[in-house]
Amino acid sequence: MNIAIRLFLGYFLIVGVAAWFVVNIFAREVEPGVRQATEDTLVDTANLLAELAVDELAAGKIGQGGFAAAVRNAQLREPQASIWGVSKESVDFRVYLTDARGIVVYDSEGVAVNADYSQWRDVARVLHGEYGARSTREDPADPESSVMYVAAPVLRQGALIGVLTVAKPMTALTPYVERARDRVRRAGFVLLGVSAVIGLLFTLWLTWSLNRLRDYARSVANGDKVLPPTVGGRQLSELARALALMRERLDGKQYVENYVQSLAHEMKSPLTAVRGAAELLQEDPSVADRQRFARSIVEQAERMQLIIERLLALARIEQLQAPEEIRDIALGDLAREALAGRAEQLAARGITARIGGELAAQVRGDPFLLQQAVGNLLDNAIEFSSDGAGIEIDIGGDGAHHVVSVRDHGPGAPDFALPHLFERFYSLPRPATGRKSTGLGLAFVREVAKLHGGRVEFANAVDGGAVARLALSL
Secondary structure, rough: OOOOOOOHHHHHHHHHHHHHHHHHHHHHHHHHHHHHHHHHHHHHHHHHHHHHHHHHHHHHHOOHHHHHHHHHHHHHHOOOOOOOHHHOOOOOOOOEEEEEOOOOEEEEOOOOOOOOOOOOOHHHHOOOOOOOEEEEOOOOOHHHHHHEEEEEEEEEEEEEEEEEEEEHHHHHHHHHHHHHHHHHHHHHHHHHHHHHHHHHHHHHHHHHHHHHHHHHHHHHOOOOOOOOOOOOOOOHHHHHHHHHHHHHHHHHHHHHHHHHHHHHHHHHHHHHHHHHHHHHHHHOOOOOHHHHHHHHHHHHHHHHHHHHHHHHHHHHHHHOOOOOOEEEHHHHHHHHHHHHHHHHHHHHHOEEEEEEEEOOOEEEEHHHHHHOOOOHHHHHHHHOOOOOOOEEEEEOOOEEEEEEEEEOOHHHOOHHHHHOOOOOOOOOOOOOOOOOOOOOOHHHHHHHHHHHOOOOEEEEOOOEEEEEEEEEEE
C-alpha cells in the first residue's frame, strides 16, 4: 500500500476516533446539562413563589387567594415563544405547598390536597433544613415520564411554616435535548468531513513531494540534468539536498575516472606521432624531412592542445545542473553571430550560408553556451561540405520547442555511425583532409541541449547531405 495512503488512513483513524469520542461525550452530556440548567431555574422560581405565598399560607387562604389565581392564570397562558428554534406554546409546571408537617394544603392540579408528602424527598429535606429536590417517573416503566421537583422553604419571620415545590415534566425539555444532540452530531460529521479534506490535502501534498523526490532520483539514475526539489518541507528539502550531494560525489569520482581514461586514450595517438617524429629528427634527416617532421610535431601538439581545451569545456558543461546565465535570446542573432565568426572559413572554401525561418523566435538560456552549440553544428557542416557548396540554417518549431536546423550538402554519415555521433571522442574522417576531429564538438552540443531542457538530433537528408537539429524548450 502506498505510504501516503497509509498516512492518510492512520491520520483519519486517529481523528475519527477522537471526533467520535468527543461527539459521544457531548451527546451524553447534553441531557444532564439541560437538567442542571432547568434545576437552577426551578430553584429560583420556587424561592420566588415561596415569598409570594407566605402571607396567604400563614392566613390559611392559600387555595382561595390571589396566589392560587395567579398560578391558575399563568397556566392558561400561551407564550408563543420561539426558543432557539423550538416553539413553546404552553406553560408547563406544577406547584404545590405543604404546611410545616408536610401535609399538602395547595396543589395547582388539585390532586394531592391533604396528602401527606412529608416523606417525599423534596419536602422531607426542606423540613430538615436542607436543599430538597427529586426526580420521579409518573410511569415507572416509561423513562420519558420523569418529572423534576424542586422545593423551597416558606418562611415567616424566620420560622418555617411550609414547603413550596415547583415541578417540571422532562417531556417539556425533550425538544431542547434532541436539538442539542442533533447539532452536536452534525458538528461531529462536519469535523470528520473537514478532517478528511485536510487529511486528503496533506496526503496529496506529501505524495507530490515524494513523487518529486522519486522523479529526481530517477532522473539522476538516468544521467539527466535536474535540480533537486526544494519544496515539501524542511526534512524533504534536506533529503533532496543530501541526494544531490551524494550524486555530485559519486558522479565526480566516476567522472574523473572516465575522463582520465578517455584523455589517456586520445593522447596516445598524437604522443606516438610526436615521439616518432622526434626520434627521426635525431637521425639527422634531410632539410625537407626535418621540416616535414617539425610540421607533424606542431600539428600533433595543436591537436593535443585542442583536445585538452575542448575536453575542459565539455567537463565544465557536464558538471552544470542549470545554465549559469539565463536571459531571452533571439535565435536569429545566435545564427548570425555564429556565421560572422566563421566568415573566413566559408570564404576560403567558397561555401555559401543562408539563414531562414522564424529569426525573431526567442528562448531563455545561456547565450554563450547556445552560441557555442550552434557554432559547433556549423563547424561540423563546414567540415563535411564540399568546396563551393551551400549550408542552410533554418529556425522553426514543433509546438513544444524552437528548432535550429543546420543542413549541409556533403556525403552525410554512414548508417553505422549515426548512433555514435554524440559520444565523446567519436569522429569520422573529414572528406577534404581525411583527418578526424577531437570528437567532442557534438558531445558538447548534446550537453548544452540537455542543460536547456532540449535535445539534439542528427540525420542524413533524403536528397543528400546531413541535417543537425537543436531543439530548445519554448
